[in-house]
Amino acid sequence: MLICCSVGLALADTLDDLISSRRIEPQLAMRVLQNFDQSISTVLGEKVKARMNFKVCNALQKDCRERREARKSMVRLHRQQLT
Numbered sequence: 001m002l003i004c005c006s007v008g009l010a011l012a013d014t015l016d017d018l019i020s021s022r023r024i025e026p027q028l029a030m031r032v033l034q035n036f037d038q039s040i041s042t043v044l045g046e047k048v049k050a051r052m053n054f055k056v057c058n059a060l061q062k063d064c065r066e067r068r069e070a071r072k073s074m075v076r077l078h079r080q081q082l083t
Contacts, residue, residue: 007040
């Protein structure tokens with residue numbers, strides 16, 4: 001997932017705010033993030049000519065994992081409340 005780039009993090013934070021204020025459903029936020037990841041992956045694959053390998057800080061990876069898990073938990077909780 002490319003959600004750990006700065007644009008992805010900003011999108012995730014904005015979606016979290018929208019969910020918290022009950023302006024969108026968690027399922028919609030998940031679809032937006034999935035669409036973002038797919039679109040970014042496609043564009044980068046087509047447009048980027050040079051490749052670069054880099055090592056991501058373990059703390060950043062952990063933060064991203066925790067955010068994804070929190071979102072998944074929110075969706076599960078929301079689904080449980082609907083039933």
